[in-house]
Amino acid sequence: MAKRVPPVRPQHAKRIEALGQRLRTARVARGMTQANLAERVGVDRTTIGKLEAGDASTSLSTVLRVLSTLGLDQDIDRIAAEDVVGAQLAASSLRRPSPRRRKPRPAASEVEPYSPNEGRASVADAVAESEPDRYALRAGDRPPPISVPPGPASRPRGGK
Secondary structure, three states, rough: OOOOOOOHHHHHHHHHHHHOOOOOHHHOOOOOOOOHHHHHHOOOOOHHHHHHHHOOOOHHHHHHHHHHHHOOHHHHOOOOOOHHHHHHHEEEEEOOOOOOOOOOOOOOOHHOOOOOOOOOOOHHHHHHHHOOHHHHHOOOOOOOOOOOOOOHHHOOOOOO
């Protein structure tokens, strides 16, 4: 039974065909025949012909092996390495702090007597707080550093 190939959109078919043409150009520039390349990749010569013709049924594994054999495998590592849209989407999905700010609780010795204006913010206070500063990490909000007690894991291994 023949292998079922899902349909390919026209714009993707053009890209696959263009990739095949570029692979053919790279193969010819290296002085290789389809038979030589197929032997090095470990596939049949007709598979290389289909890949160069833009057949979408060629497996990704075969394409990667062809690229590696042609010395183009460094290009594979650049695919989606700089995903600007993905970084923007990830940043937009992060939780933002609530607009209300918690005041740190004062120590018992620092408690001031009750004032009738307590809890009321003046207009000057609201203007003084800048919007970007609302998300800034202040020194008082940082957690204390983690200290690791010395234990048996810190001794050198080897029995002596």
